[in-house]
Amino acid sequence: MEEIRQALLDFKKSGKFIIAYADTYTQGLYYLSSVADKILLNPKGMIEWKGLAAQPIFYKELLEKIGVEMQVFKVGTYKSAVEPYIATEMSNANREQINVYLHSIWNHILTEVAKSRQTDIKQLNQAADQMLMFHPAETCIQYGLVDTLIYKNDVRSFLKKQMELEEDENLPTLGLKAMINLQQSQPKDKSGNIIAVYYATGEIVDFATESPLLSNNEPVINANKVISDLKKLKDDNDVKAVVLRVNSPGGSAYASEQIWYAVSELKKEKPVIVSMGDYAASGGYYISCNADTIVAQPTTLTGSIGIFGMFPNTKRLTDKLGINFDVVKTNTYADFGSMGRGMNEGEKSLMQMYVNQGYDLFITRCANGRLMTKEAIDRVGQGRVWTGSNALELGLVDVLGGLDTAIEIAIRKAAVEGYTLVNYPKQSSFLSTLLETDPSAYLSRKLLTGKAGELYETFQMLNHWDCYDPLQARIPFDLNIQ
Structure with missing residues (x-):
């Protein structure tokens, strides 16, 4: 959204005008359209201008009813991804961090809209408090929105x-x-120099288990593929610099570490600039932290430097169903991870130690990449989510801007005059993706998505729990800002 809005502002510098029209403006669409010289609205239309809200969903009581207990291990006061499974409301720390980043994003939106519409922030907030979508369209003119x-x-x-x-x-x-x-018809540069733009989008996983169509069109960052692709870019002498475009909530801590190493190896050969999209948090920040320069939008959600692990204990559920377990083992921890019983104290201690080690490695990587001490990273870490604006003040990013800004920095660091921008990875055609897809599974997925709505991602997470890395570096599974 920020990228498109900035492109429209750049277009206006040419002296040309922009007219926006819609029957209904969502809040995001209105923010985008606010750059226009004239904003038009259908006389019976509406504008959804109401402020921002984040509403996590909590499943603890649901899990209790079916007999499932989530055994949680984490480092980070603000690491809230586990809260939906062990609590019925937000912790004070999580409420604090959400309040801070929501207001940071909203204040940015207000500032930019006020500047474009030549109005003041107070009036825009008053308009939001009126819930304009339930008022006649003329009210939007009175508040200066149209x-x-x-x-x-x-x-x-x-x-x-x-x-x-x-x-x-x-x-x-x-x-x-x-x-x-x-x-696309513009003449290509003949120098042979390439500035590569590599898109890393989605949850970070060790390997892709499904076709994108089967995952409801949600892309993943397949560590094995990313590592292979980055090595090819490192070895390609025509590639003079790489812009890593990260749009990820994080994911597997192990996969994040492997990608971090691949980025570090690439950096030894040529400049690596990270451009953060809507979010590059937790594992998304992990794979970014060692870049030469990190560029983020003011509203990017980033940071969330923390680790957690969760194991379901289904003992009460299996008891209800009349399912019993017995075990023969050669060593003390041979049956570790069995869902048919809860962890004993020794296992819990080992798991927490494992999580602590993961967090220590995470902050070490960040400290080395950002030229800060581990103590300084820990102070701004602890799983806390920051906006790009906050992250700049804290030293977690270097520059505020979009992909174009990152590309400009890459060109400057590569010290090339002529170049061609090339996007990676190469996209599979829709037909080839379709041929790799099981139609019955795809249809089942679509039906479930329609029925479950916003609960679908959580259903998927629980349904495929055994596929998840025991250590996760990611923001909440159902983080949704509206």
Whole structure:
């Protein structure tokens, strides 16, 4: 969203105007449209302008009813990903961190909209408190959010007047597809130099177990593939610098460490610049921390430097179902991890030690990458999520900006005059992805998604618990800001 908004602002510098029209503006769409010279709204339309809220879902009582107990091990006062499974409400620490980053994001939105609309933040907050979507569209004009109420059929005539065209003259238009084709037809640089932009998007996993279609079109960062791809970029002499575009909530701590190493090896050969998207938190920050430069948007969610592990104890559930377990073992911990019983104190102690070691390694990587002490990283770590603006003040990122900013830094560090931007990894065609997909499983997934809605991701997590790395470096599974 920030990238597109900035691109629109850059477009306006050319002296051309922007007109925005919608029957209904969601809050995000309005933020994007606020850069326009004129904002048009259908007379019976509405604007969803209401502020931000984060509402975690808690499953502890549900799990208790079915006889499942989550055994949790973590480091980090603010590491809240485990809370939905062991609590019925937010901890004070989690409430504090969410309150801080929500207000940081909202204040950024207010500041930018106020600047574009030439109004003040107080009035925008008053408008949000009125819940404008339930008021007549004229109210949006009174609060300065909209310039004109107009039906969709009359928009072309409005545009003709703006361009000083007669009503019977054709309105020249250029669609998105034509603009993409125009960009692709631009002459290529002949220097042979490549600035690689590598997209790392989704949850970090040791290996991809499913087709993207089977995972509800949600991409994953497959550590094995990323490591292989980064090695190819390292060995390619034509590649002069790499921009690693990270958009990830984190995931497997083990996989994050392996990618961190691949990034570190790449950095020995050529500049590596990280560009953070909407979020690059926990494992997403882990794989970013050793870059030459880290670029984040003001609203990026990052940090969350912490580790946790969870093991379900299904003893009460299996007792209810009449399922019994017996064991023969050669050594003390041979049956460690059995879901049919709770962990004993020795096992719990070992697991917490394992988590502590993971956290110590995490803050060591961050300290070395950011040229800070482990103690300093620990103070801003503890699993706490920060916005990009906060992270800049704390030394966790270097520059505020988007992908274009990161590319400019990469070009400067590579010291090249001519270059070609090349995106990686190469995308599979829809047809090849479709041919690799089990249709019955895909349809089942779609049906479940429709029925479960926002609970679907949690269902997936519980359903495939045995596939998860025992150590996780990630933000909450169902973090959803609206």
